[in-house]
Amino acid sequence: MFASKGFAGVSLRDIASAADTKAGSLYYHFASKDELVEAVLRHAIEEMHQHVRDAVDAAADEGAAGRLKAAISAHTESVMERTDYAKALLRISSQIPDDVRERHNKHARAYGEYWGQLFNDARDEGAIRVDLDLTLARLLVLGAMNWTVEWPASLWSPESITSTLNKIVFEGIGTDDVDEEAVRALH
Amino acid sequence: MFASKGFAGVSLRDIASAADTKAGSLYYHFASKDELVEAVLRHAIEEMHQHVRDAVDAAADEGAAGRLKAAISAHTESVMERTDYAKALLRISSQIPDDVRERHNKHARAYGEYWGQLFNDARDEGAIRVDLDLTLARLLVLGAMNWTVEWPASLWSPESITSTLNKIVFEGIGTDDVDEEAVRALH
DNA sequence: GTCTATAACTAGATAGAC
């Protein structure tokens, strides 16, 4: 509900009703709407982080570039279909009260640093070109994935999306002129 | 205000106050909050479209790939620093009332089709590899740009961002193994 | 733990003076 109507656009009555209870009852579990949304965002980031970490661990023996690709697939899955928590996180984290957002950002930083490590490892392995600002590259790639939350009901499977994204991220959309010349030269 | 607090999070009193007027006075100009936000979104999309079109026209003689790069730079500028309208558009267009969003989407489709044309032209020119779903590629690239609206006050200049993004989009972040083998083979 | 009732306030919108 937060994802589709925004933080202020959802009332505690709406939430209570969806949970088959009454607004007053929510106050037994949460002291305020702010605390409720904070719990939602915290759950979202932990769930995403865990899903990505699992995918990365499963690709442990594929090298740093392989692990990064696995992370990209897992994060995209989280955003697109795994859970409404991820969608809410991405859509409302910029429009919640300042103090909630500050606490959330603190909590979310660990996830960002985890991604930083994935990119660093891949570069140290020699899989990423060295003429890029790696932080900027990371933010842009994460942005491409995060924005899928704004897509209408998707026409594509998560697999086709992640495979296309991984191709673009690692190889680009361009026809590699140098490569084609080299290939021609070889024949 | 819509960008930072969401559609429902901003009251007409807030808006009126920022415009040095009173809430009641807004009703002389707009019949409802819905109509007001619809005007904001319409202005935003037209402004963006115009800015990108200007940049593309200025790059008219650079080939389709050059025009696409110019569009990427211009769109990113629009999102990051040109105007609050663009930020509002990107942040709230998914959380406005259904009928407003439907009318807005209709209006926004022209901009999406303009981007489709840019990508098609670049591929027809031979600048984009043919093994990609071009619509998907377009949405992912636009997503990377759009998500910059969620970045905190940027540590990077728009120029460094667009240059990095254009590099990633066209060439990828990967070290091109095939290329290096080919180059070695040539020597 | 959940309920009803309600307090205290704010929302969008309207009416009518100027």
Place this chain on the structure above:
DNA sequence: GTCTATCTAGTTATAGAC
């Protein structure tokens, strides 16, 4: 065109019964 005043309905949050 803008103002003040106000209506109606909805908001978060609390109090107290069960």
